[in-house]
Amino acid sequence: MPKVAFTPNIQRHVSCPDTEAEGRTVREVLDAVFAGNTRARGYVLDDQGALRRHMAIFIDGQQITDRERLSDAVGAHSSVYVFQALSGG
């Protein structure tokens, strides 16, 4: 089952512990995670379900290419890392 990890920076707003979630695409994996953590969804995705502008997702070290539909494939043993840009002050 894919492993999912979230940036430490999100944790002070909403708890997002490392977890595992079923899914063959980023969308499926995140839907599975957010099904049990509904508040976290709005911190990562915008109103239309796209990845927020300054958020990034890597699968096994590779940045995803579809930020809107989140259709990038996720392997059964993949690691999905959700983090954010370090801009801002």
Added chain:
Amino acid sequence: MSDRLLVSTRKGLFTVVRSGTGWDITRVDFLADNVTLALHDRRDGTTYVALDHGHFGVKVHRAKQGQAFEEIATPAYPPRPEGLVQNDMWGKPIPWSTQRIWALVAAGADEPGTIWCGTMPGGLFKSADHGATWHLLRGLWDHPKRAQWNGAGMDLPGLHSILIDPKTSQRVAIAVSTGGVWFTEDGGDSWQQRGAGMRADHVPPELTNDPNSQDVHHLAWCRAKPERMWVQHHNGIFVSDDEGQNFREITDVKPSVFGFAVAAHPTDPDIAWFVPEIKDEKRIPVDGKLVVTRTRDGGKSFEVLSDGLPQSHAYDVVYRHALTIDVSGNRLAFGSTTGGLWVTENQGDAWKCVTHTLPPVYAVTFA
């Protein structure tokens, strides 16, 4: 009289309380977070706070009277229709996603628990359950003229002013930068554009007098006599005697007619306050002197109020939500981008600096 202020800043929400003759910071919430706006609902004592977490988006928190803050629902746009093409003036798709909360206003006593919320990119939301759920007012969002709204200081159009008639919450005026002044008489189901007489000299000549092209920086009205409206516009100061149907321009105001904020007296329609800056391409006080201008005769004449305000090398900008007046009409307060906070107890005749070391101030409201 109101003895408590909520000050929204780039680095937290500061509560400022009057004790004796002075005002002191007594509490800080959301320290280090970007607090863009706060609302204290006098009907039930609830406080609402809008946050912009940048990477993590816009959020709303609520504290019922005597209770701790909790995160509640953020106004969210419905799914964008497949194939819909709506681009901004730079050709980029207008996002159907809340980018900033730019107005939070409580309805009247006739609609307890109802809150209105204006946003960038221009959507207007309403909650009937203290912010637990929100719905987009489609009558405005789907209006063909809404798609013609543009960004001004920001890339996206922003709905920043919401005025709810104290006699009935069905009658509401709003203002948009840029999108002019709009009015509903049915609680937000249908909308009519108002604002004839305003003038935008920064757009093509064919649009100069178009009500939908007006960059209203802030809209205020006299709560007791709402037919008297005041507008701080990108072009200057405008006043209306017919609830925003028609405006006339006021040009002879020293030191400047440019600014962002306006406050209207709650019962005397002839009194209003503004905080002038040089002009749009130089958004700083004239000659480095921070002043407030006040009219007491409906705009025929203005006084320059400076007692207690810095008169040398002051570069404070006062944003549109950062000037506020209490229910008595005697106390006003404003905060600045350089972290100053001033209060007056006598309609601006004299000001007292509470602090000048706050983070940049976005909004000030009496609670």
